[in-house]
């Protein structure tokens with residue numbers, strides 16, 4: 053069994069923390085460095101790959117060309133603010149019925165989907181109105 057690494061423990065802690073659920077490797081690396089003083093980018097990358105392989109986290113494509121990760125918990129969609137870029141969870145699945153329609157129109161067996169809504173978050177909306 054592999055020796056437990058402080059980096060991978062820290063990465064797990066970050067994913068378990070409340071308040072934020074999406075992380076890019078860059079952001080994880082930055083936070084790990086802040087917490088531990090120093091950490092190799094490649095060590096963080098390996099820790100993240102390991103968690104992904106174990107099915108604890110999954111990749112999310114937000115269409116910005118970066119890879120983001122989140123904890124593999126219940127399926128949910130995402131919405132991104134056009135102004136500040138904040139990405140928030142949309143609880144539950146809005147596409148359950150659509151999967152059947154997609155399956156019957158394409159002949160594919162649908163295994164997953166990713167959906168990203170765009171909009172303006174409440175903070176940015178109230179700032180615009182102020």
Ligand SMILES: [Zn+2]
Nearest residue numbers: 133136173176
């Ligand atoms: Zn915003």
Ligand SMILES: [Zn+2]
Nearest residue numbers: 073122130141
């Ligand atoms: Zn999410």
